Each structure stands twice: as C-alpha cells, then as structure tokens.
Amino acid sequence: MRTIALTNQKGGVGKTTTAVNLSASLARLGQRVLFIDCDAQSNGTLSFGLNAGRLETTVYDLFTGEARAEDAIVRYSDLLHVIPATPDLAGGEAEKSPLASRGQALKQALAGLTDYDYIIVDCPPTLGLINVNVLVFVDEVIIPMQCQFFALQGVSLLLKTIEMVQKRVNPRLTIAGVLACMYDARTTLSREVLEEIRKHFGSKVFNAKIRTNVRLAESPSFGKPVIDYAPESNGAQDYMALAREVLGVAADGKSPDARQVTA
Ligand code: ATP
Numbered sequence: 001m002r003t004i005a006l007t008n009q010k011g012g013v014g015k016t017t018t019a020v021n022l023s024a025s026l027a028r029l030g031q032r033v034l035f036i037d038c039d040a041q042s043n044g045t046l047s048f049g050l051n052a053g054r055l056e057t058t059v060y061d062l063f064t065g066e067a068r069a070e071d072a073i074v075r076y077s078d079l080l081h082v083i084p085a086t087p088d089l090a091g092g093e094a095e096k097s098p099l100a101s102r103g104q105a106l107k108q109a110l111a112g113l114t115d116y117d118y119i120i121v122d123c124p125p126t127l128g129l130i131n132v133n134v135l136v137f138v139d140e141v142i143i144p145m146q147c148q149f150f151a152l153q154g155v156s157l158l159l160k161t162i163e164m165v166q167k168r169v170n171p172r173l174t175i176a177g178v179l180a181c182m183y184d185a186r187t188t189l190s191r192e193v194l195e196e197i198r199k200h201f202g203s204k205v206f207n208a209k210i211r212t213n214v215r216l217a218e219s220p221s222f223g224k225p226v227i228d229y230a231p232e233s234n235g236a237q238d239y240m241a242l243a244r245e246v247l248g249v250a251a252d253g254k255s256p257d258a259r260q261v262t263a
C-alpha cells in the first residue's frame with residue numbers, strides 16, 4: 001500500500017484538484033483507492049458529490065480519536081472510497097486531542113487499514129498540526145505547484161517541514177515528485193516557471209504536467225472527478241498520465257511496476 005499526501009502551504013496551487021483526480025485516475029487503472037480529505041474547506045469532499053450536511057462521521061472524528069477509520073469511510077465507487085471532511089475541522093478542536101497534538105492521530109486511526117492499494121490525502125494550505133499529522137502518517141508527498149509567478153515562494157519552508165518530520169518522527173517520508181499544475185504552454189510565463197521548477201527540483205519533477213483546463217474547474221460542481229465528468233478532456237488525459245507515472249506503468253498500459261517513483 002502506498003500513502004501519498006498532496007501538500008503545499010501555498011493556497012490555490014492544485015492540491016485538491018490533484019488529490020481528487022489522481023485518486024479517480026488510479027481507481028480507473030484498477031487500483032483500490034482511499035481519498036482522505038484533511039482540509040476544513042472540504043472541497044475534496046464536495047468534489048465527490050458528498051453533502052457535508054449529511055455526514056455523521058468524518059475525518060474530524062479520526063483526529064479526536066472518537067471514531068475508527070472504517071466508520072468514516074464513504075463509497076464513491078467500488079474502487080474509490082472517501083473519508084470526508086466538514087468545516088468543523090477548522091475550529092481548532094481537532095488538533096487539541098492528545099493524539100493529534102503529538103502528530104499521531106491519523107497514523108493511529110488508519111493503522112490496520114489494509115484494503116487499499118493507495119491512500120491519497122488532501123492537505124490544507126497551512127503547515128499547522130493537521131498537516132504535520134498527515135506527514136507523520138504518509139510515506140510520500142507530491143508537491144503541486146502552480147505555473148505562475150511566486151511558484152517557488154515558501155517552498156524552502158515546506159521542504160524544511162518535510163525534513164523535520166522525516167528526521168524526528170517519520171524516516172520513511174520521501175518526496176515522490178513535484179507536479180506542474182495549471183500549465184499553459186502558450187504563455188512564456190508558464191514555460192519559464194516550469195523551467196525554474198525543474199532547475200530547483202531536477203528529476204523530481206513529474207513528466208506529466210497538468211494543463212489549465214476549464215473542465216477541471218467545472219467538475220467539482222457536478223460532484224464528479226474529471227474522468228467521470230469529461231473523460232475526453234485535457235484535464236482527464238493529464239491526470240491519467242500522472243496516475244500512470246505514479247504507478248510506474250508505461251503510457252501503453254504495459255509493464256506494470258516497471259518504474260516505481262522513488263525519492
Ligand atoms: P487550497 O490551498 O485553497 O486548498 P488547492 O491548492 O487545493 O487550494 P485547488 O482547489 O485544486 O487548489 O485549485 C484552485 C482553483 O483552481 C480551483 O478553483 C480549481 O478548480 C482550479 N484549478 C485547479 N487546477 C486547474 C487546472 N489545471 N485548470 C483549471 N483550473 C484549475
């Protein structure tokens with residue numbers, strides 16, 4: 001089982017869009033996937049068509065230790081399950097529980113969950129305790145970056161946080177890759193920013209890049225990942241390409257596990 005967080009404290013860079021659509025694309029490739037929403041904005045939860053008002057058990061209860069993971073799981077499809085979030089995660093109460101304040105809440109709540117090939121976690125745009133709990137739990141992070149000015153601003157703080165968690169609590173933690181999001185090949189700016197990202201991260205940058213595509217922005221309001229909402233769109237193709245790269249499968253779908261993405 002691989003556990004991957006989408007993290008970047010910079011807001012609006014494509015964390016949620018990537019977490020949702022990578023999850024759906026991996027499921028499309030036959031993987032059993034659990035998506036966990038760890039952001040109080042609950043955009044990921046809404047993107048799967050789940051109504052926050054009707055959810056009784058959520059990720060909040062995993063942070064407070066009041067529920068087991070199994071109780072919070074909702075099925076989006078046979079292969080794709082979701083642990084939703086609601087705005088109450090923003091209240092600050094969740095982080096106060098003894099487990100969460102030590103960073104261990106998610107890890108404890110999800111221990112023993114073996115039914116999945118992938119657990120994909122969406123993070124909030126902060127480097128607070130919720131994020132730390134996620135980094136203590138996962139083995140890998142994907143850092144999405146928006147191909148705009150200031151893409152690399154704040155990245156050293158993010159890398160320091162990852163390194164700190166790695167040194168102190170979670171030696172398995174690695175960076176699976178950096179992902180260029182909202183890429184527009186027609187603009188010099190996008191190309192230059194991608195160049196900068198590559199200079200900074202070298203081979204860690206995924207070959208797949210996510211083009212700006214209106215279908216990706218529309219699909220959450222239909223409660224579906226883009227692969228279900230607009231399967232022919234560039235957005236769907238780009239996230240399938242990312243899923244194959246994460247999976248280590250060639251574009252022709254052959255040679256599974258030929259190339260595992262490693263740090
Ligand atoms: P936050 O930090 O607030 O959690 P985020 O990093 O999760 O934001 P998203 O919510 O994924 O970022 O994306 C920000 C906005 O950009 C959303 O409205 C989303 O629909 C849109 N968006 C993301 N990726 C694309 C894309 N490739 N093409 C077009 N729109 C996109």
Ligand code: MG
Binds near residue numbers: 017041
């Ligand atoms: Mg988000």
